[in-house]
Structure formats: C-alpha cells, structure tokens
Amino acid sequence: MVSTKKRPAVDVTDIDQLPLKKSKTEGAAGSSKQVSSKKSKNLSKIDSSLTAQHEEVHPPTNDDIPDWPEVDLVDLMKRIEANIPQKDNLRYDSRAEKLNWEEISFGNYSATECKEMWMRIQKRVRRFRLLKEVLEDAKLWVSKPWTNFYHSQKLNRHPNLPKRPLSTYMIFYMEKKDKVSKENPGMNMTAVSKCISEMYKNLPDKKKQKYVAMAAAQRKEYEEKMKLFNQAHPELASKVSKSKEPKQQMEIGPRKPMTPFKLFLADKMNSHKNDSDFDRHAFTEKYKKQWRDMSDKKKVIWINWAMEEESKYQEELKDYMTENPDFAPAPVKTVLTKEEKNLVERVAGKPEKPPNSGYSLFSRIMLMSAEMKHIASKERMAEISRLWKSFSKDEKNSYQEQVNHMLDQYKLEYATYLESLPEDKRQEELLSNHPKRKIKVDKESKPKPTKKKKEVKDVQAQQPSDLFEGEPEPPPVNALQLFMKTFTSEAKNASRESEARRSWQMLPDSEKIRYRKKLHEIKQRYIEDYEKFLKSLTQEQLKEYSLQKNRKALGGSEGSDSDSATSQQESDSEHSLSDSDSDSDSSDSESSKNNSSSSKSSDSE
Template identity: 25%
Template sequence: MADTAVVVDVPRKSRNNGRKALKQKNPSSSSPSLSTNEANILAQKLSQQLSPTQAPSPMKSDPSKENHDGLSQPLKGKAAGKGKQSKKSFEKDLQEMQDMLQKLRIEKEKTEELLKEKDEMLKMKDEEIENKGKEQEKLQMELKKLQKMKEFKPNMKFAISMNKGGGFEKKRPSPPYILWCKDQWKEIKKENPEADFKEVSNILGAKWKTIMAEEKKPYEEIYRAEKEVYLQAIAKEKRETEAMKLFEDEHKQKTAMELLEQYLQFKEEAEKETKKKTKKERDPLKPKQPMSAFFLFSNERRAALLADNGNKNVLEAAKIAGEEWKNMTAEQKKPYEEIAKKNKEKYMEEMEVYKQKKEEEALNVKKQEEEMMKLQKQEALQLLKKKEKTDHIIKKTKEKRQQKKQQNSDPNKPKKPASSFLLFSKEARKTLVQERQGINNSTLNALISVKWKELSEEERDVWNAKASEAMEVYKKQMEQYNKSAEEEQQH
C-alpha cells in the first residue's frame, strides 16, 4: 500500500461541452478504473498517511466542484470588466452628446440674433425705400412744376433803354490860350520850320505871356460864349436823361407788376392742374371703404370671364359681369348683398373707432398746447415777479438814499459861499436884464462869460476879495456848527 500512488485525472472540455468523471489510474498495474466511492476511500487513507503539508485541502475533496469554480471565476471577471468598460463608454458618449447639444444651443441663439438683426436691417431698408419713394414723388412734382413754369410766356413789351452810350456827345469848349495857339501855330511854324512840337509849344507859351490883355480879350469872349452854349446843352441833356430815367423806372415798375400778375395767374392755373392730377395722401390707419355687392360679384367672376373669353380686356369682362348682374334674381344677389352688408357694418364700427382715436389725438394735442401755454404763462409771471422785485429793491434803495440825504442835510448847517465868478454873474445878470429885456438865459450866460473874460486883473481881484471874505465867514460858522454838534452828541 505504501508503494501505491493516486493519480487524479483532471477533466477537460470536449467538443460536446460534456464532462467526464474523475478516474484513478495505477501506473504499475493495468487494472480497470475505480468507482467514485472507492476513489474517495483511497484518498482518505492517503491523507492520513501524508504529512499536513502534503495534505490536500478540503476544497479538493470535490474535484468536479473545484473544476467548475475555477472555470466560472475568469468568466465572471471578464463580464465585470466588460460592464465597467461599457459604463465608462456610455458616460463618455453622454458627455459628448451634452456638449454637442450645448454647442447647438449657442449656435441657435447666434442664428436667432443674426436673423433679428437681418429683420431690423430689412425694416430699415424698407423705410428708406419708402422715404426715397416719397422724396422722388416730391421731386417729380417740383420738376413738373418747373417744367410747367418754363412754358410761361409773358404777353408784354419791355421798355427800350434810351440812354445808349455813356457821357455827353458835345465837346467841352477850348480855353482862350488854345484858341490863340490855333491861330498862331502856322505863323510860328513858318518862322521856325525845323522846330518840333515841344519847341513850338514853348515859343507859344512865352509869347502868350507877353501879349496884352486887349489881344487876349476876343479869345476870352469866344471862350465864354462857347462855354455858355456848352453849359446850356449839358443842362438840357441832363434834364432829358433824368426824365428818361424816370420814364424807364416807371415803365419797368409797370411791366414788373404786369409780369407778376401774369405769372401768379399762370401759377394758380398750373397748381389747379397738378391738384387735379395728384391724389390726396391717404391715412394708413383709416379703414378702407367696403365693396358693394356688385363689386364682390364682379371680382369673383372676372377671372372666370377672362379665362373663358380668351383673355379679353378687363373692360369687356366688366361689361359682361354688369349684364349678368342685371339679369340675376334677388335670391342670387342675396349672398353678395349680405356679405356687403356685414362688411359695411364692420367698416362703420372701425370708422367710429378711428374717429374716436382722431378725437382723442386732437384732445391730447390741445391739452399739450394748453399745458405749454400754462408753462409759458408761469415763466412769464415769474419773470414779471423778478422784475417787480428788482424795481421794488431799486425804489427802496433810492428812498433810503434820499432819507439819508435829508437826515444828513441839517437846516442849521451853514451853506458854502459863491465863487468870485458867481458873485460877478449875479450883478451882471441884473444889469443885462434891465438893458436887454426879453433876452434868453443862454445868451445871458454867454454875455456874462464874455464880460468876465474882458475884466482886468484889478477888477477880478475885487470879486476874488469878496469871495475870500465870504469863505472866511463860512469857515468860522462851520467851526461853531461843529462845536455845537459835538456838544449835542456828548449830552
């Protein structure tokens, strides 16, 4: 028994996924395989004989179970690893999807903003186009007016200016020296044939100085006569030119007035024509008038009539529709009339609302104007109050100054004496008034000043002495007055 050894055959997977029972083989003998119970008994015996280190574990008592557990453990580990990997990949995909959604949201917001901006730009462009259209219409109207104004042709004759060319045609008369030179030129030229113009003129000038007055007299008389004729002609021409100028001015004024009247008349006619042609601008808020029953019917029938009659004119289609409408019975017309009635009722309601809005707008405008007037009145009243205050302050200050002056002006205070000139003027005035009755003050003052200037130093000294005496008396009086004032203040 000691020499015997137990060999355990480990089962392997077959192609049919089946398992074979464990067999105990004896290498020394070629005996058949033992049963399971016998094998277990032999194993127990061997375990008793073997050492504890060599003893098999109790788990190995059931080799089939051990084999099953060993195979199932790696499968479970693989499944758990795959589950973890799939979970991680799912979380990763979810995160990526969330990021993508966030990006899409941001892009959507950006596109919405861009669309809004584009809509605003389109609105602005539409408004600009409308404004440009209105401006073009205005310009076209003005252009039409100007073209119409070009057709203006006045029915009148303009004044012809009579004053052609500047200055007077008549020449000035030559003086006596030149007349004498004309007579003497040939003689002096014969005497001095080689002399030039300058030398001849010098000789004539020297000779004219030596001529007596009697010889010059006939030339002077000729000059005077020619001068009188020339002056008369000039005066006549001046008078004629002034008269013609006045005539031209009057004629110009008349023609201008006639031209203005014709132009205004033409302008009125042109404006009437343009008003007839141009339509009034319609209020966009005002509701449109509803169509009548006939127009509803004709609009409904127009397309069919045009298609049936081979695209005839609209006028012909309208005529046919009118004839059909006439031939229709009351029952056939009834639906169109009901629609027209409903539309009219709706239009009347909308018109009432529109009128109320217009009235409210007018009232609001009126209220705003009244408020503005109130504000303006308040501002005006405030300004008036300020002005009254300033006037009152100025008045009070003036009154205070006058009161101070009255308080300061003591009746007991001695007055300043008159100067030497004033003393002289008093006496001189009396004498001059007696001598020249009814004389003016200005002439009196002038005469007094002249007399004062004509006085000698001795006479002035007399008046200066009188003024100095009066000044000394004034100084003494002022000393006494100041002393009395100080005593009163002390008491």
C-alpha cells in the first residue's frame, strides 16, 4: 500500500511568509500572479469573518449619541451656518477646523464642547455625494465649460477674456524689476519692491509722463477688446451685471455717517478721481500723514461736519424706522474718537477737570517730573504711593488746599462754559455727565465661573426709594436688560437670570426688535423727564442732589471693594460740575484720614 503523509496545517496569518517558487519563464510568472490573487481573496474572507465575530461579541454602543436638548442642537446648527463664509469652497472637515468656535459657543457650552458635539453629529450623517447631486453641478458647468472647480479663480477666466491693463506704477515696476534684481543679487522681492517704489516716488514728472501715456494706451486697447468680447459673449456680460445688483440692494436704511478723517479723505480722493496716474494707496498714505500734521483749528472744521452728518443720520433713521417698523438698525459707533471729543470741547471753551484729591495732584506732578523717568513704568505708582505715605499731615494738607482752590476755579469756568451753550446742548452736557450708579452684588450669591467667559453685568434700574424726590427712574442699559427685568420680576436669583439669558438667545428676531423699540421709547421718555426734573430744581436743591449722588457712590465703595469703587467713582464723575461740589466737600475730610486710609486712596489712584 502506498503511504500517504498528511500535510502540516498552515496558519492563515503566515500565508504572507510562504515562499513562492521562482519561475524562469513567463508562464511561471503568470502562475505566481494567480497564487497571489488567490491569497489576497482568502485573506479578505478571513478578515471579514473575524470582523463579524468581533461585532457579535462587542455590539456598537450608543455612547456617542448627542445628549444635548433639541433646542440647543438647533441653535448650534444656526450658529455654525452663520459662521460659514458665503463663498465657501473647502471640504466640510477642513471648514469645520477653520471655524471660529469661540463665536459659535453659547449659553453654558464652551467652544471645545460645541466643536466636539459637531464632530459627533458629523459621524451620523451622510458625507458623500450622490450622482444626482453631481449632475446638478454639471448642468451649471455646461454653460461655462472652461471652468474647473479645483482651479483658482484666475485660471477659471474665459480664455478669450481680455487681461486688465497695468497701472502706471506697475508698468514702471515691470520695466525696472529685472534690472534692480541683477544689480542687487542678494535682495529679496520685498526689498526689490520697496526700492522700485522709492524710485517711482522720486521720478520727475516729465519722465513719469511716459508711463502715464503707456497706461492710457493700454486702458484704451483694453476697453476696445472688452467691447468686442461683450458683443461675442452677451450672456457673460449679463451675468456680470446681475451679480452686481445684490451688492447694491444690501445697503438698507439711511447711509451711515463717516468719521472726520473719512470725510477729509473722501473729499481729497474726489479731487483726484480723474487723474490718469491715480494711485489710491499712495494718496491714502499721503493724506493720512497730512491729517496727523493738521492743526487743531483746521481739524475742528471736519469734526463739526462729521457731527452734523451724524445728527442728520439720526433724524433720517427715525423717519425710516417709522416707515419700516420691521427694520432693526445695526448698532453704530459714534463718529468721534475720545481725542476728537476733547478737542471740540477744548476749542469750545470747556475747562479741564482738575485732580479731585491731594494725592491725585501729587501723582500728576510726580509723573511729569524728571526723577520718575529713570524708574520703570510699572513701579512708578508704587514709588509715588511710598513718597505720599512718608509726607506729614501738613504737607498733605497743602496739596489738598491747592486742589480746593483749583476746584473752585474750575466750577466758575465750567459754569461760564454751560452758560455759553445753547439750551439743548446744555441739557445734553448735563445728561452726559450724569453719574452711573454702581450696584452692590452679594459675593455669596455670585456663582463661581467654570470657564473663562465675558462678564455680563446685570445692571438693574435703581429703586424708587433711592431716587431724589421727583427724579425719574433710569431705564435699562440695553434690550437684554429690559427683557431680564421682565423675566426676573417674580424670582430674582442666579439660576433665573441664567435662564433669562438663554431665553433671550432663543428669542425670535421679531421679538428682539420689539424689545429694542420699546427700550428706545423708554430712553426717549427718560431724557425728557430728566430734563424737566433738572429744570425744576432750585440752586439749593441742585447742590443737595449732587451731594446725595456723591454719598450714594461713596457708600457703594465701602468694604473690601473700596479701592475699585473709588476709582470707578472718579471716572464716572469726570467733567461733571455737580460732582465738583461733592469733591470739594469730601476734600475737607481728606486731611483727617489716617495712614491706612491714605494707603487705600493711593492704591485707588
């Protein structure tokens, strides 16, 4: 009998290590390919069976199911959609990485939590395209077959579209670039550009005229070619005109006012718009320098013009909102900077507010002295505080006496300034200097912040019992505060306030507009009532009212928060005549303070 030997069992995982017979002919090579293909098929079958067994043992869990409320998930989607650029052409995952998740974060959810939640949602939705969806894009592509989605916008130009002509400077640049690069072999392109720019600035007008003529000839040739192109492709010309229409329709409502510098720049640019060698960047830099070097007397002309335009805008906005009740204007910043406001007031004769304490005067003198220049800026106030503490009581009193004299002089000058103003401007000046009220917050009721977020100050209207007799109740600061005042009227606690803020975020735009309009009406009514209240006061009542305000502010600064509140009171009462009275009264007690209170006063400065 013929003996048969059993083959040894081969582990599947060792198939890759089995040696293949080396073939000497092409037929043998073909057989080796068949062996390798069979081997790969066997491996794939084994792999799929192992995967199936693993899934039976370890079924998929539902741990990654989003556990946020549906309302919050919808809000997250809206915020993500609002942060996607209009002309987005990135893959979904690349765009998700580039989104500003700090802006998307809301409520108690941090930026990281919002991003992680989106990544979990992303895994559960379809991320590939169907053929039908690709066909929709292909239908649009048929009308412009020269385009390619994966090419840049420059490469997607129509092949027959004429190239734009070069400007005067660019013609000069292209002519000199190679020459400058050869003369300076180690110079990079940025330095080459700067060098050519200087050459162009120093070019005489006669030589520059040559490049101006070349630019004009190129412009004329370009316009002729564009006419022929539009005649040959009228459908493209119509598309270009249609694409510009929505941009013009985006400007809804009255035109926003411009700043003094923008008015100045626009006026100067209009005088050069017909110049053949017009270079916007060069002219902008030129007029920026001219604005910086302009005298205050000339600058005030543009500032006054900007203020007139701003008041016109406010009137036009009121009329437009009356005609369009659903219109919600975007918040517009004042056209004047702090320096420009101070300049207008200084030219109008408004006196400068003096220091309100002996320590403030001493600090101001020391900061301007030569001996402080050799001390680091961060250590100067500490050194001034140390020197002030070393002074005797009489020395401190001498500084306080100077302050009292300066305050008396300031009150006389400020009263003269108020008399010189028209009635409406006078009331506006008094109202603008109306001090803000600080609200004391119990430390125990403050919830500990879990993550770094912007503080939302809950500014509530003052209670009627704290107001002066006949004084109107101040309105809420913004629409959110008005909403929160209504929302938290029944139960005022931290959880209720956070709930109110979240409810405000989920409120429809129409409801927010309604609250903004209501707040606008309340503020207008308050201004009218406050003007009537001020007019009704006698001189004695006005002084008493000023003293009462100062006492309230000082009362709010007691305890551990005295330093910060004192600093806030000084900033709030800046440029106020009524507060000057209270400063002079409070200054009488400055000399009787002990060393510890002097230390607090110095730290608050």
